[in-house]
Amino acid sequence: MKDIILTGDRPTGNLHLGHYVGSIKNRLKFQNQGDFDKFYIMIADTQALTDNADRVDKVKNNIIQVAIDYISAGIDPEKVTIFIQSLVPELFEMTSYFMNLVTVSRLQRNPTIKDEIKQRGFVKSMPVGFLTYPVSQAADILAFKSTIVPVGEDQLPMIEQTREIVNSFNYTYKPEKTVFAMPKAILPESAVCKRLPGLDGKVKMSKSAGNAIYLCDDKATIKQKIMSAYTDPNHIKVSDPGQIEGNIVFSYLDAFCEDQHFAKFLPDYKNLDELKAHYQRGGLGDVKVKLFLNNIIQELLAPVREKREYLIKHINDIYEMLFENSKKASLVANQTLTEMKDAMGLDYKKLLK
Ligand code: ATP
Ligand code: MG
Numbered sequence: 001m002k003d004i005i006l007t008g009d010r011p012t013g014n015l016h017l018g019h020y021v022g023s024i025k026n027r028l029k030f031q032n033q034g035d036f037d038k039f040y041i042m043i044a045d046t047q048a049l050t051d052n053a054d055r056v057d058k059v060k061n062n063i064i065q066v067a068i069d070y071i072s073a074g075i076d077p078e079k080v081t082i083f084i085q086s087l088v089p090e091l092f093e094m095t096s097y098f099m100n101l102v103t104v105s106r107l108q109r110n111p112t113i114k115d116e117i118k119q120r121g122f123v124k125s126m127p128v129g130f131l132t133y134p135v136s137q138a139a140d141i142l143a144f145k146s147t148i149v150p151v152g153e154d155q156l157p158m159i160e161q162t163r164e165i166v167n168s169f170n171y172t173y174k175p176e177k178t179v180f181a182m183p184k185a186i187l188p189e190s191a192v193c194k195r196l197p198g199l200d201g202k203v204k205m206s207k208s209a210g211n212a213i214y215l216c217d218d219k220a221t222i223k224q225k226i227m228s229a230y231t232d233p234n235h236i237k238v239s240d241p242g243q244i245e246g247n248i249v250f251s252y253l254d255a256f257c258e259d260q261h262f263a264k265f266l267p268d269y270k271n272l273d274e275l276k277a278h279y280q281r282g283g284l285g286d287v288k289v290k291l292f293l294n295n296i297i298q299e300l301l302a303p304v305r306e307k308r309e310y311l312i313k314h315i316n317d318i319y320e321m322l323f324e325n326s327k328k329a330s331l332v333a334n335q336t337l338t339e340m341k342d343a344m345g346l347d348y349k350k351l352l353k
Contacts, residue, residue, distance in 0.1 A: 006146035008042035011062035013207035015069040021193035022152030072307035087326035090333035094139035138162035153194035175343035201230030
């Protein structure tokens with residue numbers, strides 16, 4: 001049987017370069033290879049509300065933004081079912097049953113949740129929905145019997161949690177026929193792309209941390225962000241030897257630079273190794289490296305921005321596509337929910353004699 005792919009993003013802001021290398025590139029690879037049974041991308045509005053309960057408008061307005069970002073980055077809605085999480089109510093019924101299979105202490109041990117609690121200032125006042133979002137994410141994945149989930153590294157604990165739920169469900173209810181597939185995370189190959197750092201060099205690039213270059217940023221904004229990116233604080237004079245480790249500009253070059261970029265934008269060097277060696281030796285200024293990175297990122301994002309300008313004039317069509325796809329997704333989830341309840345023995349119709 002071919003794979004069923006599911007992945008998604010929270011509509012908390014526009015998509016950024018972390019999404020591009022962390023997840024969208026793999027999505028495009030799968031989409032273009034075409035070797036799958038079904039491919040779903042979910043806009044996780046309900047999950048976004050778990051830490052944005054009082055910002056419904058922000059979440060609502062970002063649904064279309066994220067959808068436009070997908071399509072302008074190359075996702076083809078003819079091949080991929082893009083839908084809205086809250087329009088598939090079956091997911092929340094499934095979540096309720098899964099919640100009984102997971103302990104509070106297990107959720108509290110989730111390393112991504114731990115980081116996010118600190119980042120969002122939830123140490124003393126965490127919404128219950130936030131702590132339990134990994135369970136609801138398991139429902140999103142399992143409702144579609146997904147086998148492959150292309151994600152960035154921060155999502156690995158969520159996939160692990162989902163796998164544990166499958167095992168626990170099978171152990172508790174011993175279904176005669178398999179209900180859920182065992183999902184597998186697909187990460188980018190290169191280390192830096194698994195968790196692209198933010199412009200501040202502190203945490204991963206993320207919408208909530210305000211440290212991102214967005215796919216929709218204009219030319220001047222991209223340049224301004226790159227020119228102010230964190231480098232090596234001890235590399236003061238051009239002649240000083242520079243550090244590559246923890247230097248965000250070099251992290252981004254690791255993620256985006258290919259040999260052909262040198263021939264095009266910086267012909268004094270053949271490849272990234274040569275550029276790095278010169279920086280480490282001393283004699284290469286940050287500005288030159290940043291301008292090179294700027295050229296690479298501008299080249300990548302110019303066509304994305306152009307497509308966005310077209311799509312922005314067709315917003316109604318995109319909303320209609322999302323609503324239509326959400327109905328289709330709901331039918332699929334409903335079928336899985338029925339199988340799940342049967343396996344649990346919650347089949348009350350059978351009580352009728
Ligand atoms: P928020 O700050 O609201 O959580 P986010 O920027 O973390 O937003 P998500 O919608 O949570 O984005 O993540 C969507 C997908 O993108 C996930 O698969 C996640 O692993 C991936 N991703 C997000 N940021 C990065 C990053 N900096 N590097 C690699 N992958 C990333
Ligand atoms: Mg996130």
